Amino acid sequence: MTGLTSASPENHPWWRLSDSATEFPQHNSVDSLPLLVVESPLCRSVIAPQGAQLLTHTSYGRTTSNNDQLLWLSPTALFVRGKPLRGGVPLCLPWFGPHNEPGKPQHGFARNEDWQLLGAQADSDGNVVLSWGFGQYASQPHPEFPWRFSARLTMTLGTRIELGLEIQNCDTSPMPLSWALHSYHPVSDLAAVRVRGLAGCDFLDNTRQLERRRQQGDVQFNGELDRIYLSVPDEQIIATEPALAIRGSNCPSAIVWNPGYDKAAALADVGAEHGQEFICLERGNAGTNALSLDAGASHRASVSIGVTG
Ligand code: BG6
Numbered sequence: 295m296t297g298l299t300s301a302s303p304e305n306h307p308w309w310r311l312s313d314s315a316t317e318f319p320q321h322n323s324v325d326s327l328p329l330l331v332v333e334s335p336l337c338r339s340v341i342a343p344q345g346a347q348l349l350t351h352t353s354y355g356r357t358t359s360n361n362d363q364l365l366w367l368s369p370t371a372l373f374v375r376g377k378p379l380r381g382g383v384p385l386c387l388p389w390f391g392p393h394n395e396p397g398k399p400q401h402g403f404a405r406n407e408d409w410q411l412l413g414a415q416a417d418s419d420g421n422v423v424l425s426w427g428f429g430q431y432a433s434q435p436h437p438e439f440p441w442r443f444s445a446r447l448t449m450t451l452g453t454r455i456e457l458g459l460e461i462q463n464c465d466t467s468p469m470p471l472s473w474a475l476h477s478y479h480p481v482s483d484l485a486a487v488r489v490r491g492l493a494g495c496d497f498l499d500n501t502r503q504l505e506r507r508r509q510q511g512d513v514q515f516n517g518e519l520d521r522i523y524l525s526v527p528d529e530q531i532i533a534t535e536p537a538l539a540i541r542g543s544n545c546p547s548a549i550v551w552n553p554g555y556d557k558a559a560a561l562a563d564v565g566a567e568h569g570q571e572f573i574c575l576e577r578g579n580a581g582t583n584a585l586s587l588d589a590g591a592s593h594r595a596s597v598s599i600g601v602t603g
Pocket of ligand 1: 378401476500520549551574576
């Protein structure tokens, strides 16, 4: 059963149910995954209940002739039930990156499982607000993670994307938690892109066994780059055309990733020809910013993404 059939949104002219075979016929899909499509006067978005993953978002914010893609979905993304989808905003939860116990999935399991659509409504500004719940492990823990927990992700979709996340430890002992809203963004010229707002921050360099270093000036891309920036300012700018502002609240880490040519070529759902088209600028709690969430406690955080300048 998918997250959509169990809690379908009421009929509304701004959203409808669809599937990946219909929306992405050019993709080489194994499964046709159910999708929710939002088409409002402010934006067009496609969301997969699997992972509560926003896949594409076209903002009609600037001019009607100049629509902005805020997210990148790999042209070679594979739609396979239970497998991560390459692009948009996957949610890494309840851990970020590889687990220190072998055999556990990279970036946790929440991105591979169905979330439930709890509500869909239009707010007074014309945004579509979707609320997604991940409650299947609130009373029985997942086999890979021995704490009972639940999560809720609220998407406010308009000319900007606003994501609000709440994670609750439903168990009786402190729960280790790391997570990221792992957003993929299109870039017009990777060699010319700069990420502003990280100068002076320490980072863990994942291309050098997580060696701790300090950022000088803007971030630039020249080959593989894979870094967890720690205790960062709230806002970063991706200086490309159009420039994007990513603002996080209560998410002190910024993970910046581009696989570089060789790793992109080795990823079946990216490919050498597409590795230059995006960067990830993810916000969350990762590396030494990981949390311990007290029994019964909740962690709330938000990320907003929009065109700037
Ligand atoms: C980034 C990590 O967040 O995600 C990288 O820093 C990783 O190390 C990348 O390669 C993609 O991960 P995945 O599991 O989606 O291929």
